[in-house]
Amino acid sequence: DAGVTQSPTHLIKTRGQHVTLRCSPISGHKSVSWYQQVLGQGPQFIFQYYEKEERGRGNFPDRFSARQFPNYSSELNVNALLLGDSALYLCASSRTSEPYGYTFGSGTRLTVV
Amino acid sequence: ILNVEQSPQSLHVQEGDSTNFTCSFPSSNFYALHWYRWETAKSPEALFVMTLNGDEKKKGRISATLNTKEGYSYLYIKGSQPEDSATYLCAFTGNQFYFGTGTSLTVIP
Numbered sequence: 001d002a003g004v005t006q007s008p009t010h011l012i013k014t015r016g017q018h019v020t021l022r023c024s025p026i027s028g029h030k031s032v033s034w035y036q037q038v039l040g041q042g043p044q045f046i047f048q049y050y051e052k053e054e055r056g057r058g059n060f061p062d063r064f065s066a067r068q069f070p071n072y073s074s075e076l077n078v079n080a081l082l083l084g085d086s087a088l089y090l091c092a093s094s095r096t097s098e099p100y101g102y103t104f105g106s107g108t109r110l111t112v113v
Numbered sequence: 114i115l116n117v118e119q120s121p122q123s124l125h126v127q128e129g130d131s132t133n134f135t136c137s138f139p140s141s142n143f144y145a146l147h148w149y150r151w152e153t154a155k156s157p158e159a160l161f162v163m164t165l166n167g168d169e170k171k172k173g174r175i176s177a178t179l180n181t182k183e184g185y186s187y188l189y190i191k192g193s194q195p196e197d198s199a200t201y202l203c204a205f206t207g208n209q210f211y212f213g214t215g216t217s218l219t220v221i222p
Contacts, residue, residue, distance in 0.1 A: 040214070042117070042202060045210060077179055107152065
């Protein structure tokens with residue numbers, strides 16, 4: 001079985017631009033969560049989606065949004081990029097909405113210049 | 114914001130040495146404590162999930178203990194090998210994952 005796949009693996013954007021990151025969960029997993037890891041810090045929770053509905057949101061500005069599609073894949077969108085948005089963005093999937101049994105992707109490295 | 118702390122931040126040990134790290138978390142509203150092993154450019158790999166006070170888990174040379182009353186977990190590696198070099202993350206689970214900042218382990222051959 002394929003693991004959690006994220007695309008792209010690396011991305012360079014300019015301040016003010018918009019970015020879309022994609023995540024495909026493991027087959028059978030209905031929950032997708034997004035995390036941001038800034039250098040030197042632990043991953044910080046951004047969003048959780050389960051069955052296409054938002055189940056949780058971390059302390060991130062409205063420039064961050066996400067959605068989940070009928071096939072349970074997910075997109076994370078960030079508008080009006082700031083230098084501080086440069087980070088590794090991790091996606092994790094699980095079977096249920098409980099924060100348990102997460103499998104992580106290898107992340108998208110976003111650099112904002 | 115919930116605080117999960119890991120110590121030390123980084124560690125260098127010789128091959129064959131045994132080592133341990135600490136994860137500290139709030140002792141209230143505990144659901145589970147997770148340990149992950151994260152190699153550079155790879156996905157975090159789940160090592161252990163612990164839910165009960167006094168839990169001890171073992172996987173090969175790696176083991177972990179849990180004390181939910183005082184809010185800490187220890188991860189032990191016996192006879193460290195170069196392939197153990199990675200960042201070890203703990204995550205406290207309430208209604209979501211709260212990650213620590215990780216302990217970066219380097220095992221010197």
